[in-house]
Amino acid sequence: VRVLIRKLFAIALTGALAAACSSNAPESPPPAVAPGMVHIHGLGINPSDDKLYVATHYGLYTVEQDQAPQRVGELSQDFMGFTVAGPDEFLASGHPDPADRQQPPHLGLIKSSDAGQSWEPLSLHGSADFHALKYRHGRVYGHDSQSGTVMVSFDQRSWQQRAEVPAAVDLAVSPGAPDEILATARQGLLRSTDGARTFSAVTGAPALLFISWPDRGPLLGADLEGRLYTSADDGQTWQPGHSLNNKPQALLAAGNGQVYIATDTAIYTSTDNGATVNVLTAVE
Numbered sequence: 001v002r003v004l005i006r007k008l009f010a011i012a013l014t015g016a017l018a019a020a021c022s023s024n025a026p027e028s029p030p031p032a033v034a035p036g037m038v039h040i041h042g043l044g045i046n047p048s049d050d051k052l053y054v055a056t057h058y059g060l061y062t063v064e065q066d067q068a069p070q071r072v073g074e075l076s077q078d079f080m081g082f083t084v085a086g087p088d089e090f091l092a093s094g095h096p097d098p099a100d101r102q103q104p105p106h107l108g109l110i111k112s113s114d115a116g117q118s119w120e121p122l123s124l125h126g127s128a129d130f131h132a133l134k135y136r137h138g139r140v141y142g143h144d145s146q147s148g149t150v151m152v153s154f155d156q157r158s159w160q161q162r163a164e165v166p167a168a169v170d171l172a173v174s175p176g177a178p179d180e181i182l183a184t185a186r187q188g189l190l191r192s193t194d195g196a197r198t199f200s201a202v203t204g205a206p207a208l209l210f211i212s213w214p215d216r217g218p219l220l221g222a223d224l225e226g227r228l229y230t231s232a233d234d235g236q237t238w239q240p241g242h243s244l245n246n247k248p249q250a251l252l253a254a255g256n257g258q259v260y261i262a263t264d265t266a267i268y269t270s271t272d273n274g275a276t277v278n279v280l281t282a283v284e
Helices: 002-024
Strands: 040-045 052-056 059-063 070-072 078-086 089-095 109-112 120-123 130-136 139-144 149-153 160-164 170-173 181-185 188-192 208-212 219-223 227-231 239-243 250-255 258-262 266-270 278-282
Touching (some): 040 089, 040 250, 052 078, 052 250, 059 078, 089 130, 130 170, 188 208, 208 250, 219 250
Parallel strands (some): 040 078, 078 130
Antiparallel strands (some): 040 052, 052 059, 059 070, 089 109, 109 120, 130 139, 139 149, 170 181, 181 188, 208 219, 219 227, 250 258, 258 266, 266 278
């Protein structure tokens, strides 16, 4: 049964990745009007205003309770990877606005110092495409879809290429140990304790698609069906929580029980580590 589950997970994951990379094709004409907050790739809380920022296939948005999502800046670029590095300081990766023909198809690592209003290239411009991106302990951790490797940077400009993890979807870094990293991949949940130089399978873990490791509180995970899981022992054992019955697109555990989960129809929020959820906003 476990083998069958892994095979089904790999098939579904391959399809999801193929869809996510559709923006790589430069011959695809840009839409006349950006569709809006659809195809979500990342979530983050900006410490300067405590707003939820939503990175999508067509730009960056902010979301607040009982308010319509608001576009940030004027770019409709594809944010494949997104992480908050500090107040108003964001790091991202992906593909340029389709209207910008001067940019290469892969943006490498880009940075905003004004909460997403503007962006500048930092490194690997034109070569790397980070589909998973995390900032913690003064380091940037990313999974590059082009090389299939986990990469680490201490200065946001030079990079060390670490282990190859084919088709990895998400990364999570321990708040207490900079070299302890979890990755979700077609093989299942993987753990590294040597800074992503090697990974080994986490035995008995559910087939998680996304994971998030807050500064305070348990690890959060979500599987292909939107079932939420928590782990109080750094991912050794997992307890099931609420099920959305819909494939997630992004997950953020913000600490103190606060969780955000995005699907293709809504962004949900939880204040009890995913035991119960409420709709924050519809996705259109």
